[in-house]
Amino acid sequence: MPNSVLTSPPGSFPWTVLHDRHPALIAKVGDGLPYSPDRLSALDALASEITGPIRPLPPDAHDAGTWTEWSRDYVGESWYDVPFLFAESYFYRKLLEAVGYFRPGPWQGVDPFEPAKSPELRGAALAEELALLSELPPGQRDEGLLTASLWGNQADLGFQLSQTDGGRSTALVADDSASLWPLLNGTVCIVADNAGRELIPDLLLADRLLETGRATRILLHVKAYPYFTSDATMADVLACLRRLADDPAGKRLWQAVRTGALTVRAHPFSVTPFSYHDAPADLAEDFATASVTIMKGDLNYRRLVGDRAWPADIPFRTVTEYFPGPVAAVRTLKSDVVTGVRPEMLARLDATGEPWRTNGTHAMIQVST
Structure with a gap:
């Protein structure tokens, strides 16, 4: 280890x-x-x-x-x-x-971080992204929402949607999205990362899964209290729902919370200094009973694989085999910990001399079943 x-x-x-x-x-x-x-x-x-x-x-x-x-x-x-x-x-x-x-x-x-959260929801950038997502053709909406959820507030959404190679973003260092979509059915667990411009597309993705009937229930895990500057809490979920109040998706999400189709959890474990290896039984049960758990963001990735100096090419499946159910990591890279990168990709990225692990210019979608 x-x-x-x-x-x-x-x-x-x-x-x-x-x-x-x-x-x-x-x-x-x-x-x-x-x-x-x-x-x-x-x-x-x-x-x-x-x-x-x-x-x-x-x-x-x-x-x-x-x-x-x-x-x-x-x-x-x-x-x-x-x-x-x-x-x-x-x-x-x-x-x-x-x-x-x-x-x-x-x-x-x-919330001491709220002064930085509210402007995002009122900003022109979010309005532009919402408009862009609403204009996507039906056949591109699924991938567009996943792309928006992946990149969040790290990069311009329009740019990311255009930077593709055969339908896949050229900034992805690992892309298991083809394995993710078949798992998005029944109960889907989403462990949120940031509030604001990242939480909005997470919620829209949840709405899409419910609206299309692929998911029957979404479990959305947020932080129990303000944490890591921008991490989402229940107050941030409510702020996002209010931001979407005039949008059909927002109305559906509001009703989904009322009916329990969208259930928000704020488990105390979310603000502990431990990896998910130590998850308590009730939280592990949520993960075990979901068709897939989507771990959003960098901190959740570190907690999922263990915040350790893993070789970058160690298989993602190897470091997550302890997890009680299928799991997907959807993450923009903002720390050193990375797994599951093919050796040729790793060599190419390292040869650039850029801090690609930490500067937010690359991302990954990884799945382990």
Whole structure:
């Protein structure tokens, strides 16, 4: 078993996330809402902490005992000497602590990332993408919705729909979409990634599956609370449904939630620093009973295969054979972890000298049954 991806060495992608992205995010959160002096002070303290040793949550935090158990091997260690998945997860939990998300008071339940989410739903880019999708001929609608769900807010949808080679995007480093479509029947489980411009096409894909009768039920898993900046929560689902309120698909989705044809789950496991190897029994049951589980996005991919230094050409089926049911990864590449890439494709990509694993210019659709 390969080692877990760590937050070191200096200059690595995980290191840059901690060293550059997290401090910038703290500043952005502090500027995004008119936080009171005590909240701003807490954000400053977090910015200082992430340059030194990891500290425990306050003892009166509602989940202090849980995180004490999860972090027992890491408290006192440098943020730069621990598993990357743990460091990111714990950072976001501490960020919510700093802004008072769980504390009684005026900031309880206020999403610190919402100021960046709402503009996407109101923006011209989303309106253009929705118009483009609505104009697709019936024969192209399935592939168009899958393409939109794959790329989300990472690239211009019109560009991606045009960049094909024999019907397949030239930016895909692995493409098992032909194996995915036959699995999209009965109960389909979608584990969402980002809100906004990515969640909208996920919902439209769900509507398409229900409307055409291929799926009888969609289980949509979202995060239990704000996490990883843009990850979707139930509040984000509702915001998207309101954005689609005048669209026939939006009306159908609203009714689907009412009837249970579209069921939204927000399992507590969604915000833990663990891979799906450790999924609790009730969550594993959702995955086992679905015709396929679609894991959206980069974080879900890392949790699916294990955030480890896998050889890029190790078969996707090998690293997901533990999963309780058929599973598909639909992901834009934004981290180092990758599996199932053919050796010739890997050689060609590496020869470019570009950071193709992390810069969001490539994607993959992988299926294991």
